[in-house]
Amino acid sequence: MKVVKAPVTFDIHSVMEGSDVAVGTKRYKDAKSFFAKEGDLDENTVMYDVYSYTKGDAKRGNLNWGLTVLHPLCVAGECNMTRGHWHEDRDCAEFYFGVSGKGLLMLMDEEGNTWAEEVSEGSLHHIDGHLAHRLINTGDEDMKVAACWGCDAGHDYAAVDAMPFGYRVMKEKGKLVFVRGE
């Protein structure tokens, strides 16, 4: 029996590594529109990195594995967060797994009802395909969250632009404050 090394490794104290791993970096200049107000961050500040390992093309049955690393930043008092999305194919669910740090998985149904699950080391989150989802780092260290989803799920950002999440998560004097969206 032939035994080979795994093509990708994920040391939970570091990040995913391997020749098949793609990395995307979201900088403040490309993330500022997510936030209620402009902050004083440098335009090139790295807000989060997304590592992904995709096996096969975007057809049903193929899977992606990902890792999001959200840095502990605030924009005018608002906690750092991912853009958030629905899946283009609402029948495609996703798993998120808390690796380190702490924060929230914000979820919103198609009527705009918004709530959140606490994310911390070891927390596992099943995201129904009919829920929009966004990660928010509420802590003081990097928040790392692994994910597994179908290659055919797609990302529907336009629907979130049209109907934003119902709350914003602010930090005031170290305490979290949930502000209802306009």
Ligand SMILES: [Fe+2]
């Ligand atoms: Fe997703």
